[in-house]
Amino acid sequence: MILGAPRRPLSLEDVAVPAAGPGQLLVRVRACGVCRTDLHIVDGELDRPKLPLVLGHQIVGETDDGRRVGVPWLGWTCGECRYCTSGRENLCDRARFTGYDIDGGYAEWAVADERYCFPIPDGFDDLQAAPLLCAGLIGYRSLRFAGDGERLGLYGFGASAHIVAQVAQHEGRSVFAVTREGDEEAQAFALELGAEWAGAGAPPEELDAAIIFAPAGELVPAALVAVAKGGSVVCAGIHMSDIPSFPYELLWGERVLRSVANLTRRDGEEFLALAPRVPVRTHVEAFPLERANEALDKLRRGDVRGALVLVP
Numbered sequence: 001m002i003l004g005a006p007r008r009p010l011s012l013e014d015v016a017v018p019a020a021g022p023g024q025l026l027v028r029v030r031a032c033g034v035c036r037t038d039l040h041i042v043d044g045e046l047d048r049p050k051l052p053l054v055l056g057h058q059i060v061g062e063t064d065d066g067r068r069v070g071v072p073w074l075g076w077t078c079g080e081c082r083y084c085t086s087g088r089e090n091l092c093d094r095a096r097f098t099g100y101d102i103d104g105g106y107a108e109w110a111v112a113d114e115r116y117c118f119p120i121p122d123g124f125d126d127l128q129a130a131p132l133l134c135a136g137l138i139g140y141r142s143l144r145f146a147g148d149g150e151r152l153g154l155y156g157f158g159a160s161a162h163i164v165a166q167v168a169q170h171e172g173r174s175v176f177a178v179t180r181e182g183d184e185e186a187q188a189f190a191l192e193l194g195a196e197w198a199g200a201g202a203p204p205e206e207l208d209a210a211i212i213f214a215p216a217g218e219l220v221p222a223a224l225v226a227v228a229k230g231g232s233v234v235c236a237g238i239h240m241s242d243i244p245s246f247p248y249e250l251l252w253g254e255r256v257l258r259s260v261a262n263l264t265r266r267d268g269e270e271f272l273a274l275a276p277r278v279p280v281r282t283h284v285e286a287f288p289l290e291r292a293n294e295a296l297d298k299l300r301r302g303d304v305r306g307a308l309v310l311v312p
């Protein structure tokens with residue numbers, strides 16, 4: 001499924017099987033998760049994609065020697081810049097990303113640099129494993145930056161939040177899910193997954209930390225209001241609408257506001273070791289690859305319980 005230009009539907013095309021270069025794996029795609037970042041690329045909000053492009057950065061694939069590997073968003077880093085040499089390869093100036101700079105997994109085949117692929121843990125089938133690779137990974141990184149506080153607010157209860165909620169409760173925290181007004185399905189889903197409270201507007205208790213998954217800037221001051229002194233608000237998405245101005249008082253009291261960008265390979269190793277121990281159970285809805293546009297529309301409408309996964 002090819003993106004020829006932004007703001008156009010993907011087109012189903014027959015293309016040659018890509019050739020793996022030195023150090024690369026050719027994988028037969030078994031499943032590929034759909035991420036909100038894919039929507040930001042299609043909608044032109046992330047405006048420097050390779051074109052034409054194969055989207056998709058939550059790839060579960062099989063190598064020709066029968067290994068199951070996961071291909072995440074971080075596809076390549078330089079290894080030399082000050083970020084790469086200080087354990088922060090997620091911030092590499094020259095990083096290349098799967099499904100953005102490199103063709104991704106909305107396809108039957110994909111090629112990936114082996115150094116950035118992860119083994120898929122046993123106990124997850126291909127479909128269930130796919131959302132671990134971005135929704136899970138970025139959620140995990142966001143949770144680490146949210147600190148150790150007990151009461152955790154999740155703003156936007158989509159693919160990532162439904163995984164983070166499980167990890168957070170495994171760590172003994174209480175989860176408060178903030179959804180859009182009237183999104184009773186998301187609220188019911190959060191409660192089913194063990195959330196202490198789910199609703200629109202302000203949570204009933206002061207939070208120790210909040211993670212914002214929804215790409216809506218107005219949630220930033222709302223989350224700062226909800227967190228206690230010393231608490232963190234973490235913006236987990238790659239794109240967000242403008243943040244309205246707010247009084248300094250909301251940040252005062254040593255509250256921390258930060259974003260989370262991309263992932264390191266270490267995040268992947270840690271999270272994929274943790275996921276089976278929780279154990280994380282991903283809720284997925286499968287779409288055949290050729291219906292990728294439908295899946296993207298469904299995600300745009302917010303009409304998803306858990307994660308969407310494409311199957312070639």
Ligand SMILES: [Zn+2]
Nearest residue numbers: 078081084092
């Ligand atoms: Zn670098």
Ligand SMILES: [Zn+2]
Nearest residue numbers: 035037134135
């Ligand atoms: Zn993603």
